[in-house]
Amino acid sequence: MNYTAEINVMPLKELLDPQGKAVVSGLKNLGINEAKDVRIGKHITIQIEAENEEQAKTKVDTACKKLLSNPVMEYYEFTMHS
């Protein structure tokens, strides 16, 4: 079976996100003063072959843990569909 994982990797909530901070000032220049906090992360999709959804999830979870995110500064979440 072919599955698609939709993964979000985000900076940990307690950490400063300099990119997000820069975007907040950009939004102000655009006239959107109401934007208070912007956090920027990554959206990653993976097409993966697996026998079933559970196996696909296990593989994607390993990918997230070992390569796609660094737990010291980021967290991840993903959804899976076929």
Add this chain to the structure above:
Amino acid sequence: MKFGVVIFPGSNCDRDVIHVLENVLQQEVKILWHKDKSLDAFDTNDCILLPGGFSYGDYLRSGAIARFSPIMESVISFANSGGYVWGICNGFQILCEAGLLPGVLMRNTNRNFVCKNLFIKPEHNDTAITANLDVNRAYKIPIAHAEGNFYADEKTMKRIEENGQILFRYCDENGNVNDAANPNGSLLNIAGITNETKNVFGMMPHPERCTEDALGNTDGIELFRSLIAYAAKMEVDVMDDLLR
């Protein structure tokens, strides 16, 4: 002692490091490609150096993909067997990603790529690369990075401090460690750290860029000299033990 310099796709300080070791310090250097697997030619009194650059284009996170290069498995076992491993700039980022050093290098808080000379102060003389340095002196060494903001959680920071794992801290030219001298937002002004067993070193500043009079600054050579002298002394000590 001899040195192995690992070249990853995107490394760009490898030549500088090789030049310093071979031509300025007359050391034996073996050039290693990231696809090499064996470090059998090295023993624990040698040093594997991971140079600066933008390995794999800094894609995903600095150092994240290089960490899975074929040679890294050997570098990890070499470090675990007690060999010296030294990462400079991107090399430091790779060592953190590989788990050989604690913490992580995040985006600079000021959002700038900072490329300039600044000052760092050795924290103590307890490691090979700081053994012969003056802890009361501010060494002028350049930095060039956008991701040098050292961070670790509270528990890890406590361990780093208690174990004496801080190697260098950013300071002003008089050696004062303060916020104004911190170029990237690093916790405790950390510019370099070591592992618990003090044989793995990571630092953001580039000592290889200030080793000759022609470059207008020679402060960086002291770190290389310290390591070489320390390793030579260890070799003599081991021989003495064997002869006893």
